[in-house]
Amino acid sequence: MKLTGAQIIIETLVEQGCDRVFGYPGGQIINTYDELYKSRDRIRHIITAHEQGAAHAADGFARATGKTGVVIATSGPGATNLVTGIATAYLDSVPMVAITGNVPCNLLGRDSFQEVDICGVTLPITKHNYIVKDVRELADTIREAFRLAKSGRPGPVLVDVPKDVQIASCEFENAVVAPAFESPKASGDDIAEAVKMIEQSQKPYIYCGGGVISGSAGKEVMDFADLIDSPIGCSMMGISAVPYSNERFLGMQGMHGHYASSMAQSEADLVIAVGARFSDRATGKMSVYVRNCKVLHIDVDDAEIDKNVTSQLGINGDVKETLRKLIASVSKQERPEWSKRIKELKQKEASFVYKSDIMTPYDVIETVNGKIPSDCAIATDVGQHQMWVAQHYRFEKPRTFISSGGLGTMGFGLGAAIGASVATGKTVVLFTGDGSFGMNLNELATAVSINAPVIVIIMNNGVLGMVRQWQTLFFEKRHSNTTLNRKTDFVALAEAFGASGFRAENTEELSAAIDEAMEKGGPAVIDCKIDPNEFVLPMLPPGGSIDDIITEIHGGEI
Amino acid sequence: MKRYVFGILVANKFGVLTRVSSMFTRRGFNIDTLTVGETQSPELSRITVCMMGDEYSKTQIIKQLDKMHDVKQVQVMERDETVFRELLLIKVKNDSDTRQDVLSAVDVFRAKIVDYTPEALCIEITGETSKINAFIELVKPYGIMEICRTGLVALERGGSCMGCE
Numbered sequence: 001m002k003l004t005g006a007q008i009i010i011e012t013l014v015e016q017g018c019d020r021v022f023g024y025p026g027g028q029i030i031n032t033y034d035e036l037y038k039s040r041d042r043i044r045h046i047i048t049a050h051e052q053g054a055a056h057a058a059d060g061f062a063r064a065t066g067k068t069g070v071v072i073a074t075s076g077p078g079a080t081n082l083v084t085g086i087a088t089a090y091l092d093s094v095p096m097v098a099i100t101g102n103v104p105c106n107l108l109g110r111d112s113f114q115e116v117d118i119c120g121v122t123l124p125i126t127k128h129n130y131i132v133k134d135v136r137e138l139a140d141t142i143r144e145a146f147r148l149a150k151s152g153r154p155g156p157v158l159v160d161v162p163k164d165v166q167i168a169s170c171e172f173e174n175a176v177v178a179p180a181f182e183s184p185k186a187s188g189d190d191i192a193e194a195v196k197m198i199e200q201s202q203k204p205y206i207y208c209g210g211g212v213i214s215g216s217a218g219k220e221v222m223d224f225a226d227l228i229d230s231p232i233g234c235s236m237m238g239i240s241a242v243p244y245s246n247e248r249f250l251g252m253q254g255m256h257g258h259y260a261s262s263m264a265q266s267e268a269d270l271v272i273a274v275g276a277r278f279s280d281r282a283t284g285k286m287s288v289y290v291r292n293c294k295v296l297h298i299d300v301d302d303a304e305i306d307k308n309v310t311s312q313l314g315i316n317g318d319v320k321e322t323l324r325k326l327i328a329s330v331s332k333q334e335r336p337e338w339s340k341r342i343k344e345l346k347q348k349e350a351s352f353v354y355k356s357d358i359m360t361p362y363d364v365i366e367t368v369n370g371k372i373p374s375d376c377a378i379a380t381d382v383g384q385h386q387m388w389v390a391q392h393y394r395f396e397k398p399r400t401f402i403s404s405g406g407l408g409t410m411g412f413g414l415g416a417a418i419g420a421s422v423a424t425g426k427t428v429v430l431f432t433g434d435g436s437f438g439m440n441l442n443e444l445a446t447a448v449s450i451n452a453p454v455i456v457i458i459m460n461n462g463v464l465g466m467v468r469q470w471q472t473l474f475f476e477k478r479h480s481n482t483t484l485n486r487k488t489d490f491v492a493l494a495e496a497f498g499a500s501g502f503r504a505e506n507t508e509e510l511s512a513a514i515d516e517a518m519e520k521g522g523p524a525v526i527d528c529k530i531d532p533n534e535f536v537l538p539m540l541p542p543g544g545s546i547d548d549i550i551t552e553i554h555g556g557e558i
Numbered sequence: 559m560k561r562y563v564f565g566i567l568v569a570n571k572f573g574v575l576t577r578v579s580s581m582f583t584r585r586g587f588n589i590d591t592l593t594v595g596e597t598q599s600p601e602l603s604r605i606t607v608c609m610m611g612d613e614y615s616k617t618q619i620i621k622q623l624d625k626m627h628d629v630k631q632v633q634v635m636e637r638d639e640t641v642f643r644e645l646l647l648i649k650v651k652n653d654s655d656t657r658q659d660v661l662s663a664v665d666v667f668r669a670k671i672v673d674y675t676p677e678a679l680c681i682e683i684t685g686e687t688s689k690i691n692a693f694i695e696l697v698k699p700y701g702i703m704e705i706c707r708t709g710l711v712a713l714e715r716g717g718s719c720m721g722c723e
Contacts, residue, residue: 123577124584128627131572148627303621306614 001173005135005166006031009099010039012142015174018070020044020061020422022054024081026074028114029101031166036072046422046450048415049442051078055085056415056440057422059094063402064377064420066214068095068149075102076114079160080121084409086156087125091406092237093210095154097145098122104164105133118160127155135168143175151181153301154214183300186317186325193313195329197270197296203338204230205268207253207282210237210405211275211299211319213398218242220323221274227327229335230272231342233261235282236390238275240401244394250346254282255540256387259352259551260345262538266292266546267341273297275319278308279406288545298322352538352551356531359506361388361459364528367507368429368457369393371514377402377420377428381413381436384465387536389431402428411439417454418447427453427518434460434484441493447523448498455517456525457510458490461532469535470542473553494525502526559610561590563635563642563712564619566605567721569628570596578605578629581622587615591644591709602630602721608710631720635712645684645708647672648694651701652679660700667693678703 003011009032013021021043025033036045048054051073058069069089073082079100089096103112119129128148132138138161145157198204206225212218212234218241225232225248232242233253242249251258253265262284265271271293276282283289290309297304297311298319305314315322354360365388372378374396380386380403395401402420404412414437417430437458447454468482494501502513504526517524539550568574575594582589591608611619616634623632635642650660652675664671664681667689673680683693687710694705714720 119573120576123580301625303618303625305621307618307621 001171002169003172004031004035004169005138005161006035008135008138008172009142009161009166010035010043011172011174012139013070014039014042016068016143016146016177018043018068020046021070021072022046022048022057022061022419023072024048024051024054024074024078026078026101026114028075028103028163029072029078029166031163032072032099032101032161045072046418046446048418048446050440051081052085052411053415053418053440053443053446055082055098056088056412057419058096058098059085059089060379060402060416060419061423062089062094062096063416064399064423066216066399067423068097068146069419070097070099072099073101074114075100075118076116078114079116079118083121083125085415086122086158088404088407088409088412089156090125090127092404093154093214094156095149096156097142097149098156098158099142100158100160101166102131102160102162105162106164108162118158122158125156126158129158129160131160131162132165133162135165136170138165139172139175143178147178147180152183153211183318183321184302184316186298186315186322190313190315191325191329194296194315194326197294197313198228198272198326198330199333201270201294202335203268204228204270204272205265205293206230206232207265207271207273207276208232208234208238208241209274209276210235212238212241215275215300215319216398217274217320217323218398220320220327222246222248224323224327227330228333229339231264233257233265235276235279235405236403237405239390240395240398243396245396250342252390255284255542256391256536256538257282258391259349259538259549260342262540262546262549263345264342265289268293270294270296273299274323275299277304280308283309284540285543285545288547358531359504359510359528361385361530361534362392363507364457364459364510364530365389365392365431367510368431368514371511371518372427372429374400376400376426377417377424379403379413379417379420379428379430381430381432382408382410383433383436384469384534384536385431385433385436385459387466388459410436413437414440414443414447414454414456417456418443418450418452421452421454422450427455430454430456432456432458433465434458434462434486434488434490435464438486438488444494444497444499444523444525451522453521454523455514456523458525458527459530460490460527461530461534462486463532465532465534466536468532473550474541490525490527499523499525504528559612562609562611562616563640563710564607564623565633565635565712565714565720566607566623566629567597567602567631568605569630570601570603571628574603574628575605577626578623581626582607582609582619585618585622587611587619593709593711597721599721604720606635606709606711633714633720635714639715640712641715642686642710642712643684644687644690644710645682646690646693647706648681648683648697648702649678649704650681650697651703652677653701656700660697663693663696669693
């Protein structure tokens, strides 16, 4: 049948199993929006307040489900507003397809109204991108975009469609959805070599990255850890891959990692990295990180192997399949000495108890943790609150921790939380700070429009806490531009947007506010005052290592 | 630091050269020369990149190139198994005092005069980079007016070929 480009976009989206998209209309994408209107029973479009919010929502949708998130925007500013969202997805390997309109082909390259070379702009932050100048190539391009987004190491793909291509028509036939491109497979030699390394090791340590979640390999990691008697740590992106309650799980390692996890890593003689990329935030100073250990690195992306750390063995393969092969080949290991040491580290960590008369960030997290079912997604923004949640929230199910790791995008959280709630239909809690929330709080309007069950917990300390922490520790307390002298009344603000607003000064009030918010079901904002002098600890100073770990601070001095 | 030459077969599509070259920039690898042209197949272009780097850069570049959707094949062109060529066009002052010396140099290097005016001699020469450099050094005293060189192209010796099954 003969369809226009705009109709082809809709038909291929439906064909690819996409029934929810996020976006914002505009002049050069208007034809596609016309078709979205006609197909509104097949595809639900959620209009956000800003294209950035739409990109983060598509990202949150994808993180919560593993499905490819889709975002649509117009040319020029619509497209550039997606950029931070696309970069966020790229750094965290989130499958996303972005569709942008552009000026008609004959106006390209003339600095036409709302013209931007979005392919050029997004070149370094997409897995691949396309500008489609012939309507006959449109359907296959969108299909390939979906295929690339989900194959191997996932990531965002952008398809730019000039307006005349949306209007032009050609023959269209539905196609079967192509499977992902085949992932590389670990060779028998690699497995044999890995088995040798594991069996020779006295003190192995498994370091999980986001690849364990995107590769659905949490169970394999746990089985493998049981088999080789190893503790499990993770990067921030690896949080929720393995349940917090698993007794082998030590939590996140790195700059603000758990003491036990970072220490275990530093004492291990073999680090088995699974779907992780040795980000500087996860390792600290690399020469110290690897001084006691060999590295066995398993990743679906060959370019990660030996990029940030030189491994003794790199296995380029799908993590789930590789772990299964290892499980089938390694003999059962018992390491009582090492297990004892791990237990000691955990005990030492448990002794770092911090109490305060006023509500601490830990109290806030603990209260939420006790009330929200474990299958509900928890989103965060970026900063101190993010690290506290990463450290202390007890995630039990994969894909329930939704946070910007690689790019560290303040303002990510609200859009992502909306996307996750659209994806799951469940309550989503967003932990944010007053700084991060200020960046994209306009998306409260979106949450209200679709009555999304998003509970926003603002850890409100009136400062940009993470930067302030660095200024306190490393810049002699010169708090340059981190003290926000704002008078925002977040309760009134929430109500002005049409959401419920609460203020909580202690855990009882917080608990009551959560109950009420859950009962109402729609979006709610809970403003929790916390002390601006709270620090995220432990901390490895920037460029530092486990040798420099800071576990307590008195009055802002190390 | 060592000189590496990469043969890269890419889809013959709009923007692919930018994709490939910007990856080098983005990852902090410095390109010495880059050439690109069509191949035996209209669907493929071949890019030859020459750069100075270490073993780490070499490995990273191969892996990063392999990841790109439009890159079909990457090969490190090994010195002993490759024919390297570069083409130089050079304009030298045409001066009655030095003309004979220039012409002898052209002769010895098997170069060619491709344009001759009372003011200038335009010379074409092909060869490995070292030969080109030597020729430039030789004619420098006679007054180089302009230089244009293509950068390296490289083909593996023998019967094997990139882009063939």
